[in-house]
Structures are given as C-alpha cells and as structure tokens.
Amino acid sequence: MNREERDHLVVQNLPLVGYLVSEICMRASHLSRPDLTQVGAIALIQCAESFDASLGVPFGAYARRRIKGAFADELRREDWATRGARSRMSELALMQETLSGALRRQPSADELAAALGVDRATVEASQLDAARSVTPLTDVIADMVAATSQTPEEAVLQAEHEGFLGAAVAALPEKMRYIVEQIYYGDRNVKDLAEELGSSHSAVSQQRTEAMRLLRDGIERHYLATADAASVPHTRIAASRREEYLSDLGARTLGGATRVRSHHVFRDGLAKSLPALG
CATH class of the missing domain: 1.10.10 (Arc Repressor Mutant, subunit A)
Known part of the structure; x- marks a missing residue:
C-alpha cells in the first residue's frame, strides 16, 4: 500500500476513532477526549500501515481491535490512583x-x-x-479487554477451522496447492509466481480462482455438510478430478468428523485465514 492509499484509508476511518472515544467517555467521563482521540488516530495510522487486505479481514474490524488496545494501554499508563x-x-x-x-x-x-x-x-x-473517577478504571479496561480477546470457545473453533483448511489446501492438485500456499502463506504475488512457473499472469490467476472453488466444494461437502454428491459443483474442473480431490480430503479429515454447528461461524473464522472463497 502506497502513502496515498494509506492516507485515504485513514481519512475514511477517522469517524471510527471518534465513535470509540465517545463510547469510553460515556463510561468514564473524567477521561480526556483530546488525549484519547490523539491515541486513537495514531493507532489508526499504524493499522493502515500494517493492514494486509489479502487476509480477508475487513479494515474496520482490524482497526477497531487495535484502537481499543491502544486505549487500554493509555489508560493503564495514565492511571493516577494507586x-x-x-x-x-x-x-x-x-x-x-x-x-x-x-x-x-x-x-x-x-x-x-x-x-x-x-x-x-x-x-x-x-x-x-x-x-x-466516575467509573473505576479497572472496569473500563476490563470491558475493553473483554471486547478484544477471544473466548475459549472461539479459540477452539478457530484452531479447528485452521486445521481443516490446512488439510483442504494440502489435498489440492499439486500446482494449485503450490500457488495457494505461495500466495496466501508465502505472501507472494501472482506476477512473481507467473515468472517462476513460466506461465502467464492470467493462467496463474485462473489456477488460484479454481483452487478457491475446489476448496469451497471440499468445505461444503466434508465440513459444513451442506452439499453432497448430487450438489452443483463450484469448480469447473473435470468431475473425476473433483471427486478425486473430495475423496482425498475426506480421508485426510475422517470425512469431516468434527463440524461446527453453523456454517456462518466457519465462514467468519475462515476469513481470517484466506480471502472469501470465489
């Protein structure tokens, strides 16, 4: 992201800082709005500089967590009471x-x-x-930390999501697997991969897109249990290759024995690992 894009992202999301400052000051009116606004603005700039859109996490959600964390650090540092x-x-x-x-x-x-x-x-x-101190500072910080930390259940689900996704990627056809791993885990771009593989930019992009579709077929069949052999496939590869992939994935994951209750929960967790499936 260049400087102009970063500045645009910051300006677009400045209202978020004001909203979060107001939210805190409603619980603790003795706090300084200008000081918190400055802390929030600095955190927002740092978020824009480190933001990676390829991870699939919305910038607003990413920035909200980081800004709240900066507020909590500031409150601890500036607490006057022993x-x-x-x-x-x-x-x-x-x-x-x-x-x-x-x-x-x-x-x-x-x-x-x-x-x-x-x-x-x-x-x-x-x-x-x-x-x-209208509200004890420890209560303010506790509310903020609770809002930005994973619950034990969320941590277990996230680990399960990542484990299944790892197996789904590993089961992809070799070339697709390599492209997915290099782009989403190795932080490489399509142009570099095309040069390495002696292929065109569009061909590598097509392989990536087809891999995403195949992953979606595997997730719906073996993890969410929302699709079966009669369902319309997302992928456009030959039916025999698709079934070979699904069979391999089923063997690697014991047929998706561990499933979450809601596909929305998996979708939200998956967004933290890969972009939305195409």
Whole structure:
C-alpha cells in the first residue's frame, strides 16, 4: 500500500476513532477526549500501515481491535490512583450501598467511617477520589479487554477451522496447492509466481480462482455438510478430478468428523485465514 492509499484509508476511518472515544467517555467521563482521540488516530495510522487486505479481514474490524488496545494501554499508563486508593474506593462504594439499603437513606460520612473502622477524613478523601473517577478504571479496561480477546470457545473453533483448511489446501492438485500456499502463506504475488512457473499472469490467476472453488466444494461437502454428491459443483474442473480431490480430503479429515454447528461461524473464522472463497 502506497502513502496515498494509506492516507485515504485513514481519512475514511477517522469517524471510527471518534465513535470509540465517545463510547469510553460515556463510561468514564473524567477521561480526556483530546488525549484519547490523539491515541486513537495514531493507532489508526499504524493499522493502515500494517493492514494486509489479502487476509480477508475487513479494515474496520482490524482497526477497531487495535484502537481499543491502544486505549487500554493509555489508560493503564495514565492511571493516577494507586492500587490501595482503588481498593478503598471499592470498599467505600460497597459500604455505602449496604448502609443505604439498611437505613433507607444515604449514610453520612461519620456513619460510613464508623462502619469501615476509619476516621472521617479517610472517608472524605475516598469520596473525593471517587468523584474524580466516575467509573473505576479497572472496569473500563476490563470491558475493553473483554471486547478484544477471544473466548475459549472461539479459540477452539478457530484452531479447528485452521486445521481443516490446512488439510483442504494440502489435498489440492499439486500446482494449485503450490500457488495457494505461495500466495496466501508465502505472501507472494501472482506476477512473481507467473515468472517462476513460466506461465502467464492470467493462467496463474485462473489456477488460484479454481483452487478457491475446489476448496469451497471440499468445505461444503466434508465440513459444513451442506452439499453432497448430487450438489452443483463450484469448480469447473473435470468431475473425476473433483471427486478425486473430495475423496482425498475426506480421508485426510475422517470425512469431516468434527463440524461446527453453523456454517456462518466457519465462514467468519475462515476469513481470517484466506480471502472469501470465489
């Protein structure tokens, strides 16, 4: 991606930074919008510089995760309160809630001090700290980390997707397999491969496209179980070659014994490994 393309991508997605800043400030209004906006803009530029469209992941989704991660790092770095101060604020909030329920009114500072076993000055100091931080910073960071991390189930599904996809690629006819591996795993372009193979650009592109169709046939037959021998094939190669591939893939994956419940889940996971199948 050249500089002009990168700048265009950044300008197009600047509203995303503003949206994410507003989302955080709704939970923690004491945070500085200008500072977070600057952090988000820098993260967006870095995303544009490192973005690889060939992986099939939408830029917006990729940038959102990276920007949220940058916000979390900034919040940790700029946190003014010590762990002890955060602990005292949490204890004060819990005691205030407990006494409010028992007394059916807001407790006084003296009542809170007596219940906590501290002096009035300590309670008032904690109340001032709490007023500076509408939402505990740890809660803000926890929400952001939870939004950007894989759940254990997602991690298992992703590993299963990648394992099946690896077997599907390995079962491709030799030339197709080599082209797919070099383009999607070796980060090479079609022009270089055409020169290496002594072929034309269009011929290599056609092989790549046919490989994608064949992979789709294999996934639908052996992983998603949405197609059978009577289904209309996606690939345009000879029927005998297609069936040979499907048979080999079935043997490599035990007939697709491990299948996800929804083909949408597989499709989303697959997009992280290869572009959408043609």
